[in-house]
Amino acid sequence: MPSVWTKQDSGPVTAMTAYLLKRLAIAFATLVLASMVVFAVLEIIPGDPARLMLGMNASADQVELLRNQMGLNAPLALRYLHWAGGLLSLDFGRSYTYSVPVIDLVRERVVVSLPLALIALALSTLIAIPVGLFSAGRHGRAGDTIAMGAAQLGVAVPNFWFALMLIYLFAVWLRLVPAGGFPGWGAGIWPALKALVLPAIALALPQAAILARVTRSALIEVLNEDYIRTARAKGLPYRAVLWRHALRNAMIPVLTILGLQFAFLLAGTIIIENVFYLPGLGRLVFQAITQRDLIVVESVVMLLVAAVIAVNLLVDLSYAVVDPRLRSRP
Amino acid sequence: MTLRLDMPEENLASILGKAFGNRSFLAGFAITALVAAVALVSFLWTPYDVTRLVIADKTQAPSLAHWFGTDHFGRDILSMIMVGARNSIAVALVAVGIGVGIGVPLGAFAAARGGLVDEALMRLNDLVFAFPALLSAIMITAIFGPGAVNAIIAIGIFNIPVFARVARAGALAIWQREFILAARAAGKGKTLITLEHVLPNIVTLLLVQGTIQFALGILAEAGLSYVGLGTQPPMPSWGRMLFDAQTRMVVAPWMAIFPGMAIVITVLGLNLLGDGIADILDPRSRRRR
Numbered sequence: 001m002p003s004v005w006t007k008q009d010s011g012p013v014t015a016m017t018a019y020l021l022k023r024l025a026i027a028f029a030t031l032v033l034a035s036m037v038v039f040a041v042l043e044i045i046p047g048d049p050a051r052l053m054l055g056m057n058a059s060a061d062q063v064e065l066l067r068n069q070m071g072l073n074a075p076l077a078l079r080y081l082h083w084a085g086g087l088l089s090l091d092f093g094r095s096y097t098y099s100v101p102v103i104d105l106v107r108e109r110v111v112v113s114l115p116l117a118l119i120a121l122a123l124s125t126l127i128a129i130p131v132g133l134f135s136a137g138r139h140g141r142a143g144d145t146i147a148m149g150a151a152q153l154g155v156a157v158p159n160f161w162f163a164l165m166l167i168y169l170f171a172v173w174l175r176l177v178p179a180g181g182f183p184g185w186g187a188g189i190w191p192a193l194k195a196l197v198l199p200a201i202a203l204a205l206p207q208a209a210i211l212a213r214v215t216r217s218a219l220i221e222v223l224n225e226d227y228i229r230t231a232r233a234k235g236l237p238y239r240a241v242l243w244r245h246a247l248r249n250a251m252i253p254v255l256t257i258l259g260l261q262f263a264f265l266l267a268g269t270i271i272i273e274n275v276f277y278l279p280g281l282g283r284l285v286f287q288a289i290t291q292r293d294l295i296v297v298e299s300v301v302m303l304l305v306a307a308v309i310a311v312n313l314l315v316d317l318s319y320a321v322v323d324p325r326l327r328s329r330p
Numbered sequence: 331m332t333l334r335l336d337m338p339e340e341n342l343a344s345i346l347g348k349a350f351g352n353r354s355f356l357a358g359f360a361i362t363a364l365v366a367a368v369a370l371v372s373f374l375w376t377p378y379d380v381t382r383l384v385i386a387d388k389t390q391a392p393s394l395a396h397w398f399g400t401d402h403f404g405r406d407i408l409s410m411i412m413v414g415a416r417n418s419i420a421v422a423l424v425a426v427g428i429g430v431g432i433g434v435p436l437g438a439f440a441a442a443r444g445g446l447v448d449e450a451l452m453r454l455n456d457l458v459f460a461f462p463a464l465l466s467a468i469m470i471t472a473i474f475g476p477g478a479v480n481a482i483i484a485i486g487i488f489n490i491p492v493f494a495r496v497a498r499a500g501a502l503a504i505w506q507r508e509f510i511l512a513a514r515a516a517g518k519g520k521t522l523i524t525l526e527h528v529l530p531n532i533v534t535l536l537l538v539q540g541t542i543q544f545a546l547g548i549l550a551e552a553g554l555s556y557v558g559l560g561t562q563p564p565m566p567s568w569g570r571m572l573f574d575a576q577t578r579m580v581v582a583p584w585m586a587i588f589p590g591m592a593i594v595i596t597v598l599g600l601n602l603l604g605d606g607i608a609d610i611l612d613p614r615s616r617r618r619r
Contacts, residue, residue: 152602160572
């Protein structure tokens with residue numbers, strides 16, 4: 001008897017551990033491959049960073065000296081290892097154009113971009129889940145049609161155009177919030193948040209529209225299941241069924257999309273930060289690209305890619321939390 | 331003559347009948363046809379010449395002479411939107427073509443071979459998905475130079491894993507069916523089965539994904555042009571028009587409103603069309619009704 005119990009007990013745990021280890025290994029391998037791709041792409045770009053730093057009037061000797069100092073003449077594999085090792089210890093090197101450590105630039109910027117992306121993600125979720133619940137509960141009726149029509153429209157709106165319209169309405173016309181710029185968190189929480197409100201809404205609404213559609217269709221799928229009918233038959237009120245049984249079972253596709261949306265939001269900040277002149281990571285990487293500040297470009301790109309991989313890993317893991325069935329599956 | 335066991339059970343007439351009863355499909359088809367027609371007409375005629383700058387007419391509000399107003403160079407916004415439609419459609423269409431042309435064979439191959447080949451291709455997919463598409467598109471166009479062609483390549487590259495994934499998932503399901511077993515029993519090879527039986531059966535899936543990627547491509551092109559990395563002036567593009575509008579919002583809001591609406595309407599039409607096609611052809615949604 002005891003052996004049966006231990007077997008049953010350890011089974012799910014080892015399966016879960018194996019699942020976790022496999023996801024971790026895949027995430028790490030993806031990260032390593034991604035770093036190679038980023039390194040290789042920036043390697044083949046025309047233009048010598050040393051020449052760029054010294055200007056066109058520098059002599060060939062001066063350029064050569066700087067190239068040696070910057071380690072640009074070392075063998076390719078060695079440079080990659082040096083760079084990748086630096087990334088792991090958060091030593092990204094020095095920016096060519098700003099002449100400061102890249103990590104300092106990142107630290108300054110991330111306090112703008114991360115709150116922005118998180119506020120947008122929270123806004124998107126807070127709008128999308130209730131709308132999805134509302135629509136699924138009224139499947140096929142007028143409320144559903146109107147809500148999904150609005151979602152269909154929301155999906156089609158480019159966030160930067162939506163941003164321009166928001167600026168026109170709330171900053172130019174109503175003068176409620178600033179049209180752009182960021183006072184810094186030192187100016188106080190409220191002024192800083194005020195500067196992030198419009199960008200966050202611009203980022204969030206198109207994503208909310210996508211998420212609402214996914215939530216609705218996942219819920220409708222679940223609401224057709226037998227156990228929902230059973231729950232209704234045993235006398236549970238519709239609202240309780242929707243929240244307690246349906247929403248929880250519909251979470252897997254919703255979580256998947258949420259994970260993907262984080263990547264979209266991070267990328268979206270590049271354009272949105274340019275619309276609102278926000279000094280964030282997106283604006284930093286965009287300016288670095290145009291100024292050919294490759295060290296900054298590769299560092300920020302790697303950070304964003306690592307963030308995407310980490311979030312996708314979190315999503316994979318949260319499946320197991322949301323859905324106990326997955327825990328026992330090999 | 332081989333027996334075609336994989337023929338859809340419905341004939342064209344019943345599919346058309348369903349299409350006419352589907353509001354989403356009808357609306358999407360009408361809007362998409364309108365946008366395509368506008369783009370085609372722009373080759374032959376536009377209200378004004380988009381290359382002629384008339385500074386005397388700059389930033390005029392919408393009027394009977396200029397329905398959507400004029401921009402800071404006195405160019406007619408309506409004419410520019412018409413020519414921009416041509417540009418948006420071309421970029422997005424070729425980008426979808428790249429995705430289908432490379433992604434579908436890869437996905438079908440992975441499904442047919444299975445094992446290590448499949449695993450390797452899927453991990454490669456994960457790799458591409460780890461890069462936020464817009465970020466990489468900006469990098470690619472910044473590195474290889476801004477312009478419509480590089481924008482097409484940048485957007486197209488990110489369509490490849492999308493179509494590979496859809497084709498693989500669709501093909502894997504088809505490979506489980508009995509008629510595949512029959513074809514294998516008849517001695518057909520994997521390539522032939524893929525060409526004759528698998529691909530025809532995943533066309534609808536690809537069509538639906540195609541409209542979605544087409545719409546995303548239009549949004550991506552607008553985004554790239556907006557940050558100055560897509561289509562270059564003097565060729566009008568919707569994204570570039572919005573960039574020009576940004577600093578003139580206070581004096582000439584119409585410069586921002588109309589190009590943005592053109593993007594919204596086009597993308598909306600394509601998404602409705604995709605939803606409609608999925609509804610009509612998906613047996614699951616048919617049962618649900």
